[in-house]
């Protein structure tokens with residue numbers, strides 16, 4: 001990293017102390033940018049990078065709610081509106097006990113570049129709360145969502161900021177959030193949230209889109225080496241929205257997905273994960289992955305507390321959470337012959353793990369490119385809401401496919417143009433950066 005970039009980075013660290021994940025995300029982007037800033041002095045003159053690292057607005061608020069035993073509970077809510085040069089802030093809400101400002105900012109920062117790569121007119125933002133939905137009743141989740149929206153509603157809108165789901169936020173939570181927004185504002189403003197139920201303004205394919213998209217991205221990377229998903233042995237981490245739909249798509253393309261996990265352990269099913277059973281346990285019953293092994297029966301192992309990356313794979317799809325795949329796991333996967341890694345989650349590989357994959361010549365698709373299918377389909381949902389239309393599954397899935405191929409090609413072409421063929425990390429960071437930077441230049445110092 002050259003001195004100019006290093007100085008800006010140091011300043012970002014100083015101004016945002018204790019936010020390790022945000023520092024990590026900024027460092028990863030800056031490491032790609034040297035060739036761009038030396039080719040384009042106008043970006044430095046307009047302080048584009050400094051402005052990109054400073055969110056346009058950060059909102060932190062109290063979320064009081066009453067639990068089933070009548071006790072008052074307090075959580076903290078966040079919405080970081082990072083960059084609106086390309087369109088309204090867009091990005092999910094995460095409900096998980098680990099959520100704090102540093103996590104929301106890393107996610108919001110990544111989202112800016114990701115959304116730019118989709119080619120859709122959306123800026124970047126992210127939000128959430130340290131609320132833990134695990135073990136909560138339906139009524140508690142509803143009351144929490146209503147309280148969260150009672151503050152958030154004044155900051156969002158279809159032309160301002162459009163939240164969606166992320167960890168711990170799915171169609172149920174989006175329903176409660178939308179209901180409260182509608183009630184408070186007296187407006188049926190469909191485009192204010194995405195990930196809605198398909199019966200009331202949601203888009204077909206949005207639930208599947210992130211997982212499907214990550215697999216399509218992996219397929220495009222494999223295609224550059226004359227291969228495909230067919231016959232690959234795949235390991236997926238997580239067993240939530242992204243993981244389940246990645247498993248379904250990979251198997252429909254001829255791969256065998258042999259393992260999946262949750263935060264308590266992992267299962268190995270050599271004959272291929274039964275997606276229907278996994279969906280029932282995780283989505284309908286909100287159960288644990290250990291139940292999958294119990295119900296699937298003989299030949300399926302459950303490893304409590306284990307590391308899913310101990311399972312051999314030719315294709316790895318980390319789809320759970322940030323920094324879940326470290327250098328040791330990466331080294332092991334390389335040793336055992338992994339050929340492609342596509343990040344379904346946001347920043348699931350540590351910086352060291354990413355470097356190990358890249359040095360070993362493994363095809364590596366970073367999250368901001370590989371998991372962009374979810375937010376891209378959210379933008380398709382906004383299009384349908386704006387035109388009061390609803391598209392067929394086939395049409396929407398075809399659009400998702402075109403967008404993923406487009407993102408792949410943009411990353412590959414940009415990496416080549418900047419002298420790093422095959423480096424999708426550099427390609428994604430540079431292409432996303434240039435798109436946002438040019439819009440910021442055009443809009444003046446704001």
Ligand SMILES: NC(=O)C1=CN([C@@H]2O[C@H](COP(=O)(O)OP(=O)(O)OC[C@H]3O[C@@H](n4cnc5c(N)ncnc54)[C@H](O)[C@@H]3O)[C@@H](O)[C@H]2O)C=CC1
Pocket residue numbers: 165166167168169210237238239240241242243261262263264319320321322324344345346371372374375
């Ligand atoms: N839902 C979406 O459309 C998008 C999600 N993402 C990212 O994908 C990742 C997963 O999100 P979702 O599937 O939506 O969330 P989810 O809440 O549906 O599922 C999360 C899953 O990860 C598991 N998990 C959490 N921590 C874990 C750990 N330490 N080890 C193993 N498993 C763990 C949970 O048990 C759960 O199965 C996150 O990084 C999220 O930011 C990225 C783009 C879009």
Ligand SMILES: O=C(O)CCC(=O)C(=O)O
Pocket residue numbers: 090091092093111114162163164165166194346371372374375376378
């Ligand atoms: O669909 C969206 O707006 C949010 C998706 C998201 O949070 C992500 O891409 O990480």
